[in-house]
Amino acid sequence: MDCRRQWMTEESFSRQEELIFENCDRNRRARMSTLLSLCASVAGNDYDARGLPYEMLLKDYHQVCLLSRITLQIHRQPRTRDILTVTTWENGSRGAHLQRVYEMTDQTGGLCVSGRSDWILVDPDSRSILKPSAFTAKELGICPKDIDCPECRKIALPKEGTDELGVRKITWSDLDGNGHVYSGNYGDIIWDALPPELQDAKPLGFSLNYSREATLGEELRLLGVRQGSAYRMEAVGPTGTCFTCECIFDL
Numbered sequence: 001m002d003c004r005r006q007w008m009t010e011e012s013f014s015r016q017e018e019l020i021f022e023n024c025d026r027n028r029r030a031r032m033s034t035l036l037s038l039c040a041s042v043a044g045n046d047y048d049a050r051g052l053p054y055e056m057l058l059k060d061y062h063q064v065c066l067l068s069r070i071t072l073q074i075h076r077q078p079r080t081r082d083i084l085t086v087t088t089w090e091n092g093s094r095g096a097h098l099q100r101v102y103e104m105t106d107q108t109g110g111l112c113v114s115g116r117s118d119w120i121l122v123d124p125d126s127r128s129i130l131k132p133s134a135f136t137a138k139e140l141g142i143c144p145k146d147i148d149c150p151e152c153r154k155i156a157l158p159k160e161g162t163d164e165l166g167v168r169k170i171t172w173s174d175l176d177g178n179g180h181v182y183s184g185n186y187g188d189i190i191w192d193a194l195p196p197e198l199q200d201a202k203p204l205g206f207s208l209n210y211s212r213e214a215t216l217g218e219e220l221r222l223l224g225v226r227q228g229s230a231y232r233m234e235a236v237g238p239t240g241t242c243f244t245c246e247c248i249f250d251l
Contacts, residue, residue, distance in 0.1 A: 067117060086104050101114075189220075218237050
């Protein structure tokens with residue numbers, strides 16, 4: 001019987017995960033929500049292993065790290081029963097963001113997914129954004145290798161020509177321990193709202209900007225626009241844009 005492993009080096013943290021039916025879509029391919037969740041969880045696993053769990057950052061430093069942007073490059077979409085090695089590295093800071101990068105490889109060592117993410121450091125009470133220099137729990141690491149994924153960037157929809165995709169109400173099961181929609185769950189929200197012909201298409205790239213928290217009972221108005229092999233989507237909540245994203249497909 002195989003045992004899943006996790007390990008770390010001075011610069012990286014790696015964890016093995018087996019994909020099961022729950023993690024995959026009807027085509028037995030990893031859902032985007034699964035890939036997003038793996039990135040978010042391995043970032044927390046990294047800090048846990050280095051003695052900096054969420055609870056310590058909150059209590060001793062009065063800080064939380066929130067995901068602001070993420071971009072994934074899909075080299076081969078993982079499938080049911082694949083055993084993925086998910087590896088993450090800190091990658092310094094840029095502007096107001098702490099940066100972190102990822103690779104997911106399969107049991108043969110083949111690269112399936114690479115990613116980049118931008119995080120913001122936040123005061124948990126005021127929700128004010130802190131400068132990266134305020135993060136003193138440890139020195140930020142730098143990834144020693146090239147990551148085959150574009151940098152995170154701002155995504156916007158055109159002012160005109162968008163389609164109304166309906167309203168998505170935030171429910172109890174959407175929430176995480178911070179009291180807002182879990183970052184990975186946006187993948188399912190997005191895929192549920194895509195045009196049917198794109199839901200089964202193979203994604204090549206995916207970018208997501210998190211702009212505002214979405215909490216229990218709020219309703220998100222979803223807008224979308226098709227641009228060739230790309231589809232952009234925006235969710236607007238009671239106080240403004242909640243997220244914007246771009247999905248690029250192999251069509």
